[in-house]
Amino acid sequence: MRKTHQTLGRQLSSAAQRYRHGFAQADGMDLRHPARHASLAPSRRVADCPEDIDAKLARLETVLFLAREPLSTRKLAKLANLADGTQARTLVKQLSKQYNQRASALQVVDVAGGVQLLTRPQLADWIRRFHGGTDPLRLSAPAMETLSVVAYRQPVMRAEIEGIRGVQCGEILRVLMERDLLRIVGRAEELGRPFLYGTTKNFLQVFGLRRLEQLPSIDQILSVGASR
Numbered sequence: 001m002r003k004t005h006q007t008l009g010r011q012l013s014s015a016a017q018r019y020r021h022g023f024a025q026a027d028g029m030d031l032r033h034p035a036r037h038a039s040l041a042p043s044r045r046v047a048d049c050p051e052d053i054d055a056k057l058a059r060l061e062t063v064l065f066l067a068r069e070p071l072s073t074r075k076l077a078k079l080a081n082l083a084d085g086t087q088a089r090t091l092v093k094q095l096s097k098q099y100n101q102r103a104s105a106l107q108v109v110d111v112a113g114g115v116q117l118l119t120r121p122q123l124a125d126w127i128r129r130f131h132g133g134t135d136p137l138r139l140s141a142p143a144m145e146t147l148s149v150v151a152y153r154q155p156v157m158r159a160e161i162e163g164i165r166g167v168q169c170g171e172i173l174r175v176l177m178e179r180d181l182l183r184i185v186g187r188a189e190e191l192g193r194p195f196l197y198g199t200t201k202n203f204l205q206v207f208g209l210r211r212l213e214q215l216p217s218i219d220q221i222l223s224v225g226a227s228r
Contacts, residue, residue, distance in 0.1 A: 053091075056082060060091045061117075070114030070205060112204035113211070139179075146172045147181060151203070151215060155185050155196035173197065181206065 059080040063071070073085035073092065082088050092115055096108040109118050119127060139147070146169050149161050161169050176182040185198035199212065209215065 056080065056087075057091050057095060060088065061095055064095075064108065064115070064117040067116065070112045070116040072114045076115070109208070110210045111208055112201050116205075139176075142167070143172050143176060147176055147199075147203075150176075150182055150197050151199050151212070154198040154212075155188075156198075157188050157190065157194045157196060159194065161197070 060076060060082065063076060063079045071079070073088040076092070077083065077085050077088040080088065082091070092108055098104075099106055099108065105119055105123055106117055107120050109116055142165075145165060146161060149164050150156055153160065153164075158169060158173060161173070173182060177184075180200055180202040182197050182203070183200045184195045186196045187193040188196050204210065204212070
């Protein structure tokens with residue numbers, strides 16, 4: 001079991017290294033508070049006519065460019081002054097198609113329950129050298145093992161995690177919570193009502209997942225581990 005979760009940890013770490021963060025963001029712009037940026041969400045709806053599609057697409061692209069986190073289509077519609085989430089989804093597909101057709105450095109990615117404008121994976125190393133930075137996910141092997149246990153067994157008690165790993169995990173759990181990768185999701189019906197741990201929305205974003213169901217299956221992990 002320990003070997004399995006060591007492999008899980010390596011898989012999660014590899015996925016995080018491949019996943020790309022946003023290419024550019026505007027300083028001081030916080031789209032979690034749309035009322036502060038009236039220019040992005042004017043009170044009057046623009047007339048819904050064919051010649052206005054480009055304007056709507058431009059507004060949606062601007063919102064995605066400035067966003068610091070993945071946005072649901074409903075929130076995109078509100079911020080870009082669109083009719084509804086359905087129209088936002090249609091325009092997102094159109095924008096994505098335009099990026100792909102011209103081999104743009106940018107792409108629209110489904111992640112963490114929303115969509116986000118990111119650079120393409122093949123540019124990751126160049127961008128990292130250009131900015132002189134390092135990969136933001138710097139976790140030890142024990143931390144990655146602990147994270148993988150929680151990801152696949154959540155909601156899970158600390159005692160269960162320690163039973164699988166065979167070592168105490170209190171400090172590692174604290175670090176993972178500080179990194180916003182894990183959170184307390186409730187209490188178990190056990191004696192003492194111990195905390196239950198689960199992953200966060202940021203976990204999905206870091207590993208490029210839209211939903212937890214997109215985690216590779218245990219069988220896939222075992223087959224990769226056996227081939228090494």
